[in-house]
Amino acid sequence: MVHGLLLLLLPLLPLPALAQADTPAPPFEKCEDAPYLAETPDGVVGGVNVEYDGSVAVFSDGACFASRGIQLWAREIRFDQATGEVRLEAFTAQTRTYRFRARTGVVRARLFRARGIGLTTCKCGEDLRLVAEEAHFDTESGLLVLADSELAVYGLELAHFDQLRLAIDQPVAEAIPGLPSTGGTGSGGGTVLNVPLRFGYSFSDGLTLGFEDLPLPPRAGETASSTLTLLVSNLSNPETRTLTLGAAVADAGGSVRFRTVLRHRWFDLEARLESGPFFLTGDTNRDEAVAAGARYSLFELGWRDTFALEGARLSPFVRLAEEQTVSDDNPQAHSPGDAYVGGLTVGAELRYPFELKEGPAAFRLEPWVLGAVYTHDSPYVAAGLRLEGGYSEGFSWRIAYEYSLQNRPSAYRYERREPTSRFAGELGYADLTAHASFDFLDRELGASLRYAPKLPDGVLTAEFRYRNDLDAPPGDAFAQQRELVVDFNPNPIACTFSFAAAPTLGFDFLRGGMSRAGLELRYADCCFVWKVGYQHVFLSQTGEAATGRFTFGLELR
Amino acid sequence: MKKNALLLLVASTLVLTAGRFSSFSVESGEQELDLGTGVTTMPKGGVLVDNRNGLRLEGSYIQFKQEEFIRARNATLRGSDGNFAAASLEYVFRGEQLRLSGVRYSSSAVKGLTSNSGLGLLAENVVVLKGNVRSQDPQLEASTLVIDTARNQALVLGGFSYKDGQSSFKGQRDDSTLLIEFKSKTTATTKVPADVLGRLRSYANKL
Numbered sequence: 001m002v003h004g005l006l007l008l009l010l011p012l013l014p015l016p017a018l019a020q021a022d023t024p025a026p027p028f029e030k031c032e033d034a035p036y037l038a039e040t041p042d043g044v045v046g047g048v049n050v051e052y053d054g055s056v057a058v059f060s061d062g063a064c065f066a067s068r069g070i071q072l073w074a075r076e077i078r079f080d081q082a083t084g085e086v087r088l089e090a091f092t093a094q095t096r097t098y099r100f101r102a103r104t105g106v107v108r109a110r111l112f113r114a115r116g117i118g119l120t121t122c123k124c125g126e127d128l129r130l131v132a133e134e135a136h137f138d139t140e141s142g143l144l145v146l147a148d149s150e151l152a153v154y155g156l157e158l159a160h161f162d163q164l165r166l167a168i169d170q171p172v173a174e175a176i177p178g179l180p181s182t183g184g185t186g187s188g189g190g191t192v193l194n195v196p197l198r199f200g201y202s203f204s205d206g207l208t209l210g211f212e213d214l215p216l217p218p219r220a221g222e223t224a225s226s227t228l229t230l231l232v233s234n235l236s237n238p239e240t241r242t243l244t245l246g247a248a249v250a251d252a253g254g255s256v257r258f259r260t261v262l263r264h265r266w267f268d269l270e271a272r273l274e275s276g277p278f279f280l281t282g283d284t285n286r287d288e289a290v291a292a293g294a295r296y297s298l299f300e301l302g303w304r305d306t307f308a309l310e311g312a313r314l315s316p317f318v319r320l321a322e323e324q325t326v327s328d329d330n331p332q333a334h335s336p337g338d339a340y341v342g343g344l345t346v347g348a349e350l351r352y353p354f355e356l357k358e359g360p361a362a363f364r365l366e367p368w369v370l371g372a373v374y375t376h377d378s379p380y381v382a383a384g385l386r387l388e389g390g391y392s393e394g395f396s397w398r399i400a401y402e403y404s405l406q407n408r409p410s411a412y413r414y415e416r417r418e419p420t421s422r423f424a425g426e427l428g429y430a431d432l433t434a435h436a437s438f439d440f441l442d443r444e445l446g447a448s449l450r451y452a453p454k455l456p457d458g459v460l461t462a463e464f465r466y467r468n469d470l471d472a473p474p475g476d477a478f479a480q481q482r483e484l485v486v487d488f489n490p491n492p493i494a495c496t497f498s499f500a501a502a503p504t505l506g507f508d509f510l511r512g513g514m515s516r517a518g519l520e521l522r523y524a525d526c527c528f529v530w531k532v533g534y535q536h537v538f539l540s541q542t543g544e545a546a547t548g549r550f551t552f553g554l555e556l557r
Numbered sequence: 558m559k560k561n562a563l564l565l566l567v568a569s570t571l572v573l574t575a576g577r578f579s580s581f582s583v584e585s586g587e588q589e590l591d592l593g594t595g596v597t598t599m600p601k602g603g604v605l606v607d608n609r610n611g612l613r614l615e616g617s618y619i620q621f622k623q624e625e626f627i628r629a630r631n632a633t634l635r636g637s638d639g640n641f642a643a644a645s646l647e648y649v650f651r652g653e654q655l656r657l658s659g660v661r662y663s664s665s666a667v668k669g670l671t672s673n674s675g676l677g678l679l680a681e682n683v684v685v686l687k688g689n690v691r692s693q694d695p696q697l698e699a700s701t702l703v704i705d706t707a708r709n710q711a712l713v714l715g716g717f718s719y720k721d722g723q724s725s726f727k728g729q730r731d732d733s734t735l736l737i738e739f740k741s742k743t744t745a746t747t748k749v750p751a752d753v754l755g756r757l758r759s760y761a762n763k764l
Contacts, residue, residue: 035728035729035733036727036729036733036735036747038724038726039724039725039726041723041724049748050746050747051747051748052745052746053742054742057726081721084724
């Protein structure tokens with residue numbers, strides 16, 4: 001999002017004074033431990049000093065208020081014994097997830113009203129913050145309701161909410177809908193943010209630079225969110241050089257997305273409109289392939305909805321489509337879906353997940369069936385199941401089996417479910433994890449053994465990866481893998497304005513040489529962990545190119 | 558909050574500070590006078606009264622010497638505003654000091670006030686209560702209380718707690734200080750001026 005732009009501009013800008021003077025810490029951590037304490041109907045009020053004028057007690061010098069797991073620190077707190085009202089001036093609060101500040105607050109009869117709110121996830125400063133003029137907090141439910149709030153990053157407004165309800169200890173990504181978060185916890189220990197910045201460098205193709213799905217600041221009163229894409233790739237190679245331009249608008253009801261990729265000799269267009277269950281797509285090259293041989297284009301108009309039926313999920317669909325597949329690279333033309341196909345499809349997919357949990361044991365079975373009929377082709381049927389079982393107490397194990405079959409390759413890619421027969425199992429005890437998998441159709445065996453002890457400064461992982469394609473001709477080194485990868489993931493950075501480094505090294509025993517080497521540098525400022533990494537693959541394992549790759553990541557601290 | 562009730566507490570100690578035995582007489586009880594020392598002993602107890610100050614002292618054992626001291630065990634001191642009881646009581650005429658141990662006090666306003674020991678410096682209008690200072694109504698607990706009735710001030714030293722209805726107020730540290738002043742309104746502060754703290758604490762140190 002805006003970070004991307006900022007990162008680009010960062011070298012041009014004089015760094016703002018990031019370190020803000022925080023209020024001095026009071027001489028006690030919990031309000032309940034304050035030297036002087038009053039218990040009120042809505043919580044406790046404490047302070048280092050108290051003055052009582054005959055009707056109101058004024059707590060000062062580290063004044064605090066605690067109620068329902070929330071603890072507030074204020075310049076001054078006034079408790080009116082007659083009315084039971086607690087009034088706070090210039091207060092701050094910190095939960096596991098947030099830091100709050102507010103100009104004033106009043107607690108009375110279980111309800112806490114505050115004015116002039118600022119809320120941030122940052123450890124210091126407020127480069128990422130939610131501001132609201134008014135908020136109320138229910139001391140019974142623990143919900144904070146912000147009225148008319150704005151989400152801003154480095155002073156730029158990203159989103160506006162008429163009403164935002166926050167559970168005070170809810171993870172940030174769930175609580176703040178405007179954050180473009182992946183929802184996961186990153187290697188740096190924080191919530192991972194989708195960074196719209198794209199930066200890459202390849203020795204053969206050159207620089208890739210730009211931003212993808214960069215959120216644009218909303219206008220006042222606007223509920224839709226819009227994004228912009230501008231990306232140049234492989235700048236030094238005229239054959240593979242591309243320029244991507246795109247825009248998207250989305251709101252609760254639907255979305256529109258448009259993208260064009262300008263290439264050496266042609267250009268591609270992709271447009272998609274979604275409105276409730278309806279969708280419309282035009283895509284001249286969905287694979288974004290750079291080689292003409294793998295091109296695939298699509299035009300479709302469709303409807304798909306999902307209904308819950310006593311534990312089952314039924315997804316009927318209707319689709320009018322034209323697909324073009326040029327599979328010159330694949331000598332085995334296996335379906336009429338190759339080359340050119342068009343017409344109407346009516347189909348449905350039914351899934352019936354079944355779960356059982358008993359203490360540390362868990363079992364899950366999900367059978368499914370999909371059928372489709374066409375105007376110009378015979379019907380397509382596919383069915384399958386996924387079976388999972390596991391146990392976790394002291395040691396853990398997990399097995400999964402996935403199976404599916406089809407009567408023939410489907411007319412279109414949309415409904416196609418490729419035949420599968422795959423088994424995977426995992427056994428874990430303490431720092432040791434063993435993993436094995438076998439694909440019965442591809443006859444490929446995979447296994448790994450990982451030892452990941454937790455050291456004082458982080459987690460050291462040594463993983464041996466084994467893979468063998470049983471159908472590959474003998475001596476085909478690319479069908480096999482015997483690689484040991486050692487990496488170190490340092491503990492989440494605890495101190496602001498400090499660095500951590502995460503190195504990776506790999507050794508290929510099959511070919512006898514270093515397979516990969518990489519280093520990720522992490523830097524923590526008040527709000528974010530910035531991650532920049534470079535990894536070079538010397539001996540490629542299947543599915544990766546023997547080249548260097550830059551990575552960039554951003555996490556909330 | 559709290560402090561209105563503390564005002565009553567102070568009022569109660571007026572009994573003590575008014576308790577100057579300027580002149581008293583024996584109302585009942587056997588007396589044994591030691592002619593050598595001038596000390597009168599009432600081994601089976603008795604009653605002393607000070608009609609001028611409206612005071613009445615009962616004890617299971619009393620010893621006194623006119624213009625010097627009165628000592629009593631299981632003593633009850635009755636005044637117009639309430640009753641003091643003490644396991645032992647000693648009144649020294651010079652300096653007008655009243656020392657008590659095992660103090661209990663009750664009046665219409667204050668119920669069940671107790672402390673391990675008490676000191677009345679009657680010339681200076683100061684009363685000190687020390688050790689497990691408690692009252693049942695209002696619910697108060699403190700370690701030391703110094704009351705200066707002339708200046709309408711009271712100082713709470715050390716940890717204290719006070720409960721009133723739905724709210725309560727506590728000083729949680731051993732070095733807590735709370736100065737209460739009784740003027741047209743009762744006010745209180747934990748920021749005790751150094752001179753006031755020094756003066757009142759010196760009284761507390763005498764007990």
